[in-house]
Amino acid sequence: MSTTATATAAPETQPTRIRERSDVHRQIRLVVTFAIATALCIFFALAVDDPNVRYILGERVTKEFQPKDLNGSWVAWLAVAVSAVALVLAAVNRFPRGAAGVVLGVLVGLMFYLGFLMWVYADQGEGFTAAITNPIPGTIRIATPLVLGALAGVLCERAGVINIAIEGQFLAGAFFAAIAASLAFQPYTGLLGGILAGVGIAALLGVFALRYQVNQVVLGVVLVALASGLTSFLLGQIPGDPDVKQYFNEPPTLPQLRIPGLADIPVVGAALFDQTVLVYLMYLSVALVTFLLYQTRWGLRVRSVGEHPKAADTVGIKVNRTRWQAVLLGGVFAGLGGAYYTVGSTGAFDRDVSAGTGFIALAAVIMGRWHPLGATAAAVFFGFMLNLQTQISFVDKLPSELLGAVPYLATIIAVAGFVGRVRPPAADGEPYVKS
Amino acid sequence: MKLEMRGLTRRFGSFTANDHIDLTIEPGEIHCLLGENGAGKSTLMNMLYGLLEPTEGEILVDGEPADFDTPGDAIAAGIGMVHQHFMLVPVFTVAENVMLGREQTRGLGILDRGKAAELVRELSTRYKLAVDPTALVENLPVGVQQRVEIIKALANEAKVLILDEPTAVLTPQEIDELMDIMRALKKQGTSIVFITHKLREVKAVGDKITVIRRGKVVGTASPDAPEAELAEMMVGRAVNLTVGKEPPKVGKPVLEVNGVTVVDDRGTTVVRDVSFDARGGEVLGIAGVQGNGQTELIKSLLGIIRPDAGKVLLEGQDISRHGPKDSLEAGIGYIPEDRAHDGYVSSFSVRENLVLDLYRRNDFSRGAALKLDAIEKNAKARIEEFDIRTENMNSSLASLSGGNQQKVVVAREFSRPLKVLIASQPTRGVDVGSIEFIHKRIIEERDRGTAVIIVSTELDEIYALSDRIAVMYDGRIVGTVTPDIPREQIGLLMAGAHDGHETQAHETQGGAA
Ligand SMILES: Nc1ncnc2c1ncn2[C@@H]1O[C@H](COP(=O)(O)OP(=O)(O)OP(=O)(O)O)[C@@H](O)[C@H]1O
Ligand SMILES: [Mg+2]
Numbered sequence: 001m002s003t004t005a006t007a008t009a010a011p012e013t014q015p016t017r018i019r020e021r022s023d024v025h026r027q028i029r030l031v032v033t034f035a036i037a038t039a040l041c042i043f044f045a046l047a048v049d050d051p052n053v054r055y056i057l058g059e060r061v062t063k064e065f066q067p068k069d070l071n072g073s074w075v076a077w078l079a080v081a082v083s084a085v086a087l088v089l090a091a092v093n094r095f096p097r098g099a100a101g102v103v104l105g106v107l108v109g110l111m112f113y114l115g116f117l118m119w120v121y122a123d124q125g126e127g128f129t130a131a132i133t134n135p136i137p138g139t140i141r142i143a144t145p146l147v148l149g150a151l152a153g154v155l156c157e158r159a160g161v162i163n164i165a166i167e168g169q170f171l172a173g174a175f176f177a178a179i180a181a182s183l184a185f186q187p188y189t190g191l192l193g194g195i196l197a198g199v200g201i202a203a204l205l206g207v208f209a210l211r212y213q214v215n216q217v218v219l220g221v222v223l224v225a226l227a228s229g230l231t232s233f234l235l236g237q238i239p240g241d242p243d244v245k246q247y248f249n250e251p252p253t254l255p256q257l258r259i260p261g262l263a264d265i266p267v268v269g270a271a272l273f274d275q276t277v278l279v280y281l282m283y284l285s286v287a288l289v290t291f292l293l294y295q296t297r298w299g300l301r302v303r304s305v306g307e308h309p310k311a312a313d314t315v316g317i318k319v320n321r322t323r324w325q326a327v328l329l330g331g332v333f334a335g336l337g338g339a340y341y342t343v344g345s346t347g348a349f350d351r352d353v354s355a356g357t358g359f360i361a362l363a364a365v366i367m368g369r370w371h372p373l374g375a376t377a378a379a380v381f382f383g384f385m386l387n388l389q390t391q392i393s394f395v396d397k398l399p400s401e402l403l404g405a406v407p408y409l410a411t412i413i414a415v416a417g418f419v420g421r422v423r424p425p426a427a428d429g430e431p432y433v434k435s
Numbered sequence: 436m437k438l439e440m441r442g443l444t445r446r447f448g449s450f451t452a453n454d455h456i457d458l459t460i461e462p463g464e465i466h467c468l469l470g471e472n473g474a475g476k477s478t479l480m481n482m483l484y485g486l487l488e489p490t491e492g493e494i495l496v497d498g499e500p501a502d503f504d505t506p507g508d509a510i511a512a513g514i515g516m517v518h519q520h521f522m523l524v525p526v527f528t529v530a531e532n533v534m535l536g537r538e539q540t541r542g543l544g545i546l547d548r549g550k551a552a553e554l555v556r557e558l559s560t561r562y563k564l565a566v567d568p569t570a571l572v573e574n575l576p577v578g579v580q581q582r583v584e585i586i587k588a589l590a591n592e593a594k595v596l597i598l599d600e601p602t603a604v605l606t607p608q609e610i611d612e613l614m615d616i617m618r619a620l621k622k623q624g625t626s627i628v629f630i631t632h633k634l635r636e637v638k639a640v641g642d643k644i645t646v647i648r649r650g651k652v653v654g655t656a657s658p659d660a661p662e663a664e665l666a667e668m669m670v671g672r673a674v675n676l677t678v679g680k681e682p683p684k685v686g687k688p689v690l691e692v693n694g695v696t697v698v699d700d701r702g703t704t705v706v707r708d709v710s711f712d713a714r715g716g717e718v719l720g721i722a723g724v725q726g727n728g729q730t731e732l733i734k735s736l737l738g739i740i741r742p743d744a745g746k747v748l749l750e751g752q753d754i755s756r757h758g759p760k761d762s763l764e765a766g767i768g769y770i771p772e773d774r775a776h777d778g779y780v781s782s783f784s785v786r787e788n789l790v791l792d793l794y795r796r797n798d799f800s801r802g803a804a805l806k807l808d809a810i811e812k813n814a815k816a817r818i819e820e821f822d823i824r825t826e827n828m829n830s831s832l833a834s835l836s837g838g839n840q841q842k843v844v845v846a847r848e849f850s851r852p853l854k855v856l857i858a859s860q861p862t863r864g865v866d867v868g869s870i871e872f873i874h875k876r877i878i879e880e881r882d883r884g885t886a887v888i889i890v891s892t893e894l895d896e897i898y899a900l901s902d903r904i905a906v907m908y909d910g911r912i913v914g915t916v917t918p919d920i921p922r923e924q925i926g927l928l929m930a931g932a933h934d935g936h937e938t939q940a941h942e943t944q945g946g947a948a
Contacts, residue, residue, distance in 0.1 A: 022700060296545055297538040304524050304535055311522035314486065315536025315587075316507030426525070434486070 023093075030090035037112050038083040044119035045076035053121045054131035057267055059138065067131045072118035079115030083108050120397045130394040135387055136271035143383025144282045144344065145170065145354070148337030149361030150368065150375035151289045152198070152330035157370055158293060159326035160306035161209050162429040164220025165201060166334050167358025168227030172197035173338020175231040178349040181251030181342070190251055190343035191278070191336060198335020199328055201227060206327045210320050213431035224358070232351045253347050254278055278336065278344040285333055289372040302326045306425035309432040319432045337361070360386075363411040370424060382407040436497060436513055436594040436626065437462055438483070443492035445478050447834065450826045452478040454650040455492065460595060465617060465627045467637045467658075469669050470647035471866040472838025473824030476630050477519050479647070480597050483628075484516045485509040510536075515593025517584045519600045519630075519837050519864070520775065525573035529566050530555050533587050558586050563612045574701075577604045577773055578725030578892065585613065596620065597628045600837065602636060603864045606724050606892045614640045632838070632866050634662040670868035678874045681882070683902045686715030689886035690736070690767075690855045695745035695755075697731045705731045707910040708745070713855060713886035718877070720901030720918075721890045724929050728910035729890050730772055733859055736888075737769055738762045739777075749854065763792050768848040772859035772890070778844040781833040785825050786814040788832050789847050796851070813850065821846040822869065837864045845873055849880065856880055859890040874900060894922060 051073035058065030086108045089095040096104060117132055124130065149166040156163035173194035180193025201223060208214040238248045254276035262273040293299035301322050304312040309319045341353040360382050368374030389403035438460040445453040452475045460466050468476045481487040483494060485503035494501050496512055503509045509516075523532050534551040541547045555568035564582040572580060581604050588596060598617075602610045617627055617640050631637060637644060641658040646668045654668060666674040690713040697706035706728045713719050723729055735742040738757040747755040749765055763769065771777035779788045790799050790810050799809050814828040821842045825835055832840055841864055848856070861877065862870045877900060881887050891897050897904055898918050905915045906928040914928045 297540055298544055300527075300531060300535060300538060300546060304527070307526055308522070308524045311524050312535070314484070314506050314516070314518060314522045316505070316510045317536055318505070318507070434488075 027093050030095050034087035034090050038087050041080040041083050041115045044115040045080050047119050048073050048076055048122040050123050056131050056133050059133055072122040076115045076118040079111040082111040120392050120395055138387035139384040142386050143380045144279050145337035145340040146361045146379035146383050147282050147376050148333045149358055150364040150379045151285055152334035153362055153365035154372050154375050155326045155330035157428050158306045159302045159323045160427040161323055161327050162216040165223035166361045168224040169198045169201045169334035170338040170354035170358045171227040171231050172201050173335035174341040174353050175349050177339035178249050178251045178342035182248050187252045187254045187343045191339050194339030195332050195335040199331035202327050202331025206324050210323055216429045249348050251343050251347055254343055278340055286376050309427050360407045363407050367411045438595050439495040441493050444490045446490045451650050456652055460626050462626055463621055463624045464642040465640050467641040467644045468630045471669055473836040474647045475650040477599055480599055513594035515588045515591045516597040517588045517601045521580050523572045528569050529583050530568040533590050558589055562616050576726045595626045599630045602631055634665050666867045674867050674871055678899045680878045683717045685717045688712035689715050691748040693746045695742045697735050698743045705910050709912050713888050715884045715886050717902045718881050718887040718900050720897040720904040722897045722904055723907035725892050727907045729907055766854035768853040768856040770848050770858040770861045774844050779832045782831055784829045786828040788843050789814050789817050817846040838866055841865050853885045855886045857888045
């Protein structure tokens with residue numbers, strides 16, 4: 001904070017200095033955001049009549065996690081206080097930059113969330129009362145396929161191929177993961193099946209987008225329809241006879257693997273480190289894709305063909321070959337993401353199991369500005385929202401479907417430029433043809 | 436390495452861009468290619484570099500037939516090229532652009548950015564081409580981008596180096612440096628194909644000159660030949676190399692600029708408190724080394740970027756809050772410095788590009804509907820008048836040669852009544868014949884009473900056109916002089932050798948007002 005104070009104090013000693021416009025825009029953005037947050041928090045706090053709220057640190061009531069009581073009013077007013085402080089800091093343009101700013105921003109977001117929860121969970125009246133539960137395990141689970149799908153999207157689009165077909169890759173991945181796991185009677189083969197299916201759809205995308213230069217947006221929509229129709233059809237072909245069915249669509253699911261030590265960290269440990277291998281693969285994938293894209297020769301080339309394919313060509317890079325590689329590698333991640341919906345969670349495949357989450361992954365790509373870490377953060381945020389939607393559906397305060405629209409709403413706001421310049425790779429979706 | 440082209444032909448549809456061209460590049464020679472805009476120089480070089488496939492003919496390397504399907508093949512054979520249109524990835528740093536395709540790694544394909552930056556630094560000091568390896572290319576002015584392109588080519592240590600108009604955006608000092616580099620490379624045995632429209636450069640470094648006109652080799656010349664003769668060979672008629680103009684009839688100030696200051700995205704003040712008047716019937720030249728705030732100043736006059744302080748008055752009306760559309764409609768003509776970025780839409784046809792900022796006028800539209808006949812008639816007239824070499828008016832701008840793209844932009848800006856004409860590098864990449872024509876048109880526009888502002892890094896052009904010269908250095912106007920002062924003095928001003936109080940500037944400006 002002290003550094004910011006000196007930095008912003010500098011203009012007083014240099015009267016001729018003119019304030020940058022970007023700085024003004026930042027301030028306006030912050031003031032508007034925090035003003036809305038503060039106003040809503042005040043509403044939440046005022047609306048709480050019976051402040052008694054129950055919460056659990058775990059995901060459900062167990063021996064270890066017993067419901068505790070909390071004064072909701074108190075928490076709600078604390079949220080008002082925190083967002084008001086942020087609002088004041090923004091108003092006088094003293095809101096910290098860099099890491100401190102991020103921390104404070106996250107803190108305001110967290111307090112806003114708590115204030116909202118108090119409003120939702122207070123005043124439930126007599127009888128059965130729902131308790132607030134730990135949102136992290138659910139968020140991680142829901143975010144796993146979103147993150148993997150978003151990584152696939154980032155890889156493709158960084159190479160200049162628009163991938164609308166993540167949803168199709170999810171469906172194919174989910175279906176063939178179920179088949180492969182059922183056939184082999186063990187879940188890990190399911191992952192392989194998912195990967196192969198994801199790469200299969202990616203190969204279709206590659207053939208039509210790169211070889212035949214079909215419009216990539218139309219192509220993506222067609223591929224989703226194809227995957228949805230094909231998996232439904234194949235599902236219909238599996239006989240209902242339980243003796244036969246078990247070989248096709250009754251996959252065992254991935255077991256939880258507890259990482260000793262890390263899983264014992266209170267509150268977050270079990271959520272992050274008592275998960276299936278798919279979740280751990282997701283963590284690794286984020287690191288891998290980020291490293292590949294920004295630290296390796298291959299990544300530099302991938303990004304160059306997505307930005308300026310002709311320039312890449314003039315230095316001897318094979319544009320279409322590089323694009324193919326990125327699209328196929330993306331298929332691996334999207335297929336893994338698809339596997340989550342069968343072997344990674346419920347087991348059997350059901351028609352359209354992924355329920356449109358492929359499009360949310362696509363939204364995460366855009367909201368995350370085509371950067372693997374940004375896309376991951378966006379996917380986790382969307383996972384959090386979807387999880388919240390499920391959680392508050394037990395309380396009749398707010399139509400929870402409304403929260404389901406948040407990912408799309410957030411993306412529109414992001415694309416409209418509210419979170420800074422959102423710019424896709426320059427040659428995204430443009431086939432490269434030589435004359 | 437000896438490079439031969441035999442009967443090299445390239446057709447685009449029914450149009451023959453190169454017609455059986457025979458050319459031999461001997462080892463260690465600087466071979467200059469001259470020719471008008473659209474003569475087919477870039478096309479020929481692109482075939483040599485594997486970017487375009489020849490329709491007919493063959494390429495021989497040291498007597499052996501070579502097949503360059505991709506630039507990769509040409510690079511492997513030892514050919515390097517600086518392209519007329521920059522081949523740089525805007526969102527990459529300078530070092531990343533230089534390393535792309537031949538990356539320095541720590542093994543396992545992991546990039547070694549430090550080593551890449553080191554190489555850029557080394558090349559940039561060795562060849563005196565100042566660039567910051569960590570800067571993002573999109574933030575660099577075109578002149579610096581050109582230096583990056585040259586460094587990129589030098590890093591490859593090619594045996595044959597093709598330079599396609601590398602000097603179009605360089606400052607005179609940089610051009611001298613580049614010519615020194617070329618001489619040094621030649622001493623090492625590198626052969627160089629050098630394309631330029633500036634005859635002075637050809638005479639300074641060339642060993643052999645080949646002239647191409649309308650896709651055919653029309654002859655060779657020695658660098659000792661007089662400029663007028665070379666010009667005539669290129670264009671096929673006698674060219675007047677000096678601009679004939681009467682003394683100006685200076686009118687009232689039309690555009691008044693008061694204390695304009697621009698701060699860029701990174702918080703650096705790039706234009707500092709600039710004030711000047713542009714007066715009707717007079718050409719004001721703005722001289723200065725590239726990157727001293729000219730680009731930003733001009734953009735702020737147009738409303739493309741909004742000045743952070745100060746006022747721009749057009750005939751007494753404040754236009755500093757206008758966007759470019761309002762400024763253009765208020766009667767400002769604009770020839771941008773970076774034509775590919777601000778001047779045209781490359782996928783649009785010549786016909787459409789010629790009315791890009793005119794289609795709202797009643798001449799070309801009625802309500803929401805375009806008057807296609809009028810647009811077509813306009814295109815026919817402009818193509819004829821400005822001698823735009825294109826297959827037809829429906830060809831996309833992307834298919835035109837660089838100089839012809841420039842002519843499209845110039846032609847469009849001259850086709851409406853103007854109060855002020857702002858031209859940044861108006862003849863960038865244009866051949867001598869067309870320079871003569873464009874200069875004539877600029878002077879005619881002046882004599883019609885328009886206030887003309889010319890920004891050029893080329894002193895020849897500034898001297899040829901200006902009635903008054905303002906010199907910019909480090910975002911300031913450090914002096915306003917008349918074109919009768921010696922070049923050395925302007926050179927000193929451009930290099931920032933002034934006492935910092937703009938004494939001279941105040942005198943002359945005060946005297947003029
Ligand atoms: N892809 C293309 N499709 C159609 N026509 C083309 C294409 N590329 C070039 N041409 C045409 O070929 C001719 C030669 O173009 P080229 O770029 O080789 O000219 P140039 O000699 O380099 O001219 P300049 O000095 O203006 O750069 C031009 O008339 C141009 O319109
Ligand atoms: Mg050319």
